[in-house]
Amino acid sequence: MTATDGTGRKPRRFSTHLVLVMLLITLPVIGLISAMDYRQVEEALIAEEGLLREQTEKSVIQSIQLVDAGLKLFDSTLDRQMREGFDPVFAEYKRAGRNPGMMDLSRVKGELGGEMDIYIINESGIIEYTTYPPDLGLDFREIPYFYDRITEILSGDAFAADRVLAEPASGRLRKYAYMPSPDHRYLFELGLICTTVETGRFDPKYQTLKEDLMRLNPSLESIRIFDCYGRLINATDSESPTDPAIINSVARGVFEEKQDRTIADPAAGRFTRYILVDLSATDYPSDTSRVVELTYSTALLDARLEEMRLSHILLAVFAGMIACCIAVPVSWQITRPIRAIVDDVNRIARGDLDHRIRVSTGTEFTRLEESIGTMIDSLKGNIRRLRESEEATREYSARLQDLVRERTADLEESNRTATLFLDIMVHDINNANTVAIGYTRFIVDALEEEQQEMARKMLSQLEQSSEIIGCVATLREARGDGAALAQVDLDRVIRAQVANHPATRIRYEGREVTVLADNLLSEVLANLVGNAVKFGGPAVEVTIRVEEHGDEVLVSIEDTGPGIPGAMKASLFRRFRRGEGALAGAGLGLYICRMLITRYGGKIWADDRVEGRPECGTAIRFTLRKAPGE
Numbered sequence: 335m336t337a338t339d340g341t342g343r344k345p346r347r348f349s350t351h352l353v354l355v356m357l358l359i360t361l362p363v364i365g366l367i368s369a370m371d372y373r374q375v376e377e378a379l380i381a382e383e384g385l386l387r388e389q390t391e392k393s394v395i396q397s398i399q400l401v402d403a404g405l406k407l408f409d410s411t412l413d414r415q416m417r418e419g420f421d422p423v424f425a426e427y428k429r430a431g432r433n434p435g436m437m438d439l440s441r442v443k444g445e446l447g448g449e450m451d452i453y454i455i456n457e458s459g460i461i462e463y464t465t466y467p468p469d470l471g472l473d474f475r476e477i478p479y480f481y482d483r484i485t486e487i488l489s490g491d492a493f494a495a496d497r498v499l500a501e502p503a504s505g506r507l508r509k510y511a512y513m514p515s516p517d518h519r520y521l522f523e524l525g526l527i528c529t530t531v532e533t534g535r536f537d538p539k540y541q542t543l544k545e546d547l548m549r550l551n552p553s554l555e556s557i558r559i560f561d562c563y564g565r566l567i568n569a570t571d572s573e574s575p576t577d578p579a580i581i582n583s584v585a586r587g588v589f590e591e592k593q594d595r596t597i598a599d600p601a602a603g604r605f606t607r608y609i610l611v612d613l614s615a616t617d618y619p620s621d622t623s624r625v626v627e628l629t630y631s632t633a634l635l636d637a638r639l640e641e642m643r644l645s646h647i648l649l650a651v652f653a654g655m656i657a658c659c660i661a662v663p664v665s666w667q668i669t670r671p672i673r674a675i676v677d678d679v680n681r682i683a684r685g686d687l688d689h690r691i692r693v694s695t696g697t698e699f700t701r702l703e704e705s706i707g708t709m710i711d712s713l714k715g716n717i718r719r720l721r722e723s724e725e726a727t728r729e730y731s732a733r734l735q736d737l738v739r740e741r742t743a744d745l746e747e748s749n750r751t752a753t754l755f756l757d758i759m760v761h762d763i764n765n766a767n768t769v770a771i772g773y774t775r776f777i778v779d780a781l782e783e784e785q786q787e788m789a790r791k792m793l794s795q796l797e798q799s800s801e802i803i804g805c806v807a808t809l810r811e812a813r814g815d816g817a818a819l820a821q822v823d824l825d826r827v828i829r830a831q832v833a834n835h836p837a838t839r840i841r842y843e844g845r846e847v848t849v850l851a852d853n854l855l856s857e858v859l860a861n862l863v864g865n866a867v868k869f870g871g872p873a874v875e876v877t878i879r880v881e882e883h884g885d886e887v888l889v890s891i892e893d894t895g896p897g898i899p900g901a902m903k904a905s906l907f908r909r910f911r912r913g914e915g916a917l918a919g920a921g922l923g924l925y926i927c928r929m930l931i932t933r934y935g936g937k938i939w940a941d942d943r944v945e946g947r948p949e950c951g952t953a954i955r956f957t958l959r960k961a962p963g964e
Contacts, residue, residue, distance in 0.1 A: 588608045870896075876892070887957065
């Protein structure tokens with residue numbers, strides 16, 4: 335016979351549990367070690383990629399700075415030619431009476447060989463006169479740093495040479511120089527157009543730099559270099575540095591803010607770095623700084639990370655399989671003594687109490703086997719004592735059953751006797767009270783003044799005594815009647831109670847409805863209507879409402895009497911809870927109402943007829959369950 339765990343299923347072996355526990359310990363450890371190792375490898379790869387990117391950017395900056403140092407040497411070779419070019423300009427300015435508008439700039443340009451354009455800048459930083467029409471009206475205030483520099487030159491007397499630059503309009507390379515007029519009203523500027531040979535010397539090729547950096551950093555996709563206007567410099571043989579339409583707003587913003595930027599594009603698997611190479615110098619008005627755009631691809635790093643992730647997963651799976659292969663034989667070897675003990679215990683459980691537990695190696699298992707042997711010896715003694723006590727228990731049980739039958743018969747006889755006495759008392763006392771009430775009423779009518787008042791008090795006590803007897807009879811009937819609830823016509827019961835008070839103004843608002851109750855339901859309504867009439871005073875008005883709410887019926891008995899204080903409402907339906915007025919009863923009527931309503935499956939409570947104004951009358955409400963099919 336195979337043992338089960340109480341649900342019909344065969345329980346798992348201890349060896350199976352041991353294997354599961356070993357796997358639950360080893361597999362998470364393997365996974366954790368693999369995840370930690372992968373995390374370290376990932377951080378190392380990312381750090382290596384970051385270091386390589388940092389070296390690439392340093393190499394770009396150093397290369398551009400080295401090229402710029404060489405270009406400065408070329409710029410200085412043109413300074414003497416530019417300085418001598420100002421002599422004809424100053425002579426023409428003097429001849430025109432220091433009026434630039436009277437100067438013949440075209441003739442002066444011809445004297446200078448036609449290779450230099452002349453620019454006259456006023457104090458507001460605007461080119462007012464020039465031999466190069468595209469730059470006429472150019473406002474240098476839009477370039478704040480340059481405007482500040484030429485304003486400083488205008489206030490001095492020295493010759494100031496600039497770097498070879500691409501002019502804003504056409505992009506052609508020019509060598510610029512500046513000198514203020516003798517009266518410091520204007521700033522003269524000369525722009526030497528560089529020849530093809532000079533342009534080739536000035537315009538360095540960055541293709542070699544790009545190829546070297548691409549070999550250094552395989553993740554680098556492209557390199558582009560921009561000037562201060564955001565225009566592309568000849569970074570490859572196929573790109574023109576003189577096209578003014580090529581303006582990179584990001585590079586322009588980096589130059590203006592003097593701060594590097596990084597723009598990521600995760601969807602495309604790349605990001606772009608904009609690096610400012612600061613080449614500004616106080617010796618020159620213009621800023622020849624460069625903005626380098628380096629576009630990196632993350633595909634190579636992602637591929638390496640994915641390869642490492644896959645290798646770690648495979649390694650973890652392989653280690654998990656090895657752990658499974660080791661866990662099974664280890665658990666089998668560990669549980670071998672336990673299986674032997676289980677076989678011996680099963681044999682003993684089948685009734686062979688004389689079978690001894692086999693002793694295995696190991697201190698713990700030896701102690702367990704000895705404990706089981708001791709337990710079996712104790713079990714034998716307990717079984718023997720249990721059999722001896724079973725016989726004594728059967729004899730005692732038989733005697734106890736006879737004694738219970740005798741006590742039950744005595745209790746039933748006592749209950750019948752008490753019920754008989756109670757019936758006799760209720761019947762005889764009620765008859766005596768009825769006769770006494772009749773004679774007392776006759777005496778009240780016959781007597782006058784003080785004697786009549788004493789007779790009325792005696793009549794009130796007799797009526798209260800009769801009410802108590804009636805309540806006792808109702809309580810006995812309610813507690814003794816164990817019959818099931820039946821269908822009762824609530825409308826008929828209410829109309830019968832209204833008819834019992836012809837002298838009272840009672841308004842009934844309801845319709846025919848059948849509820850679950852018994853013949854004592856009329857006692858509830860009689861008690862509640864009677865209280866409303868008795869405590870409401872001669873001019874009381876009573877309203878009975880019946881409202882249906884789903885499977886329940888709500889009955890409200892409202893009066894216009896003096897009302898019930900709020901502090902009394904919670905304890906109004908307790909047994910022997912008497913009112914505070916002179917007409918207060920014995921305190922059983924409302925208790926009986928609550929007991930019957932609870933028996934019918936409803937609830938009863940007291941409210942103010944007008945909410946928040948207890949002095950305007952009382953509303954007693956209770957609920958009843960509708961009969962099935964109503």
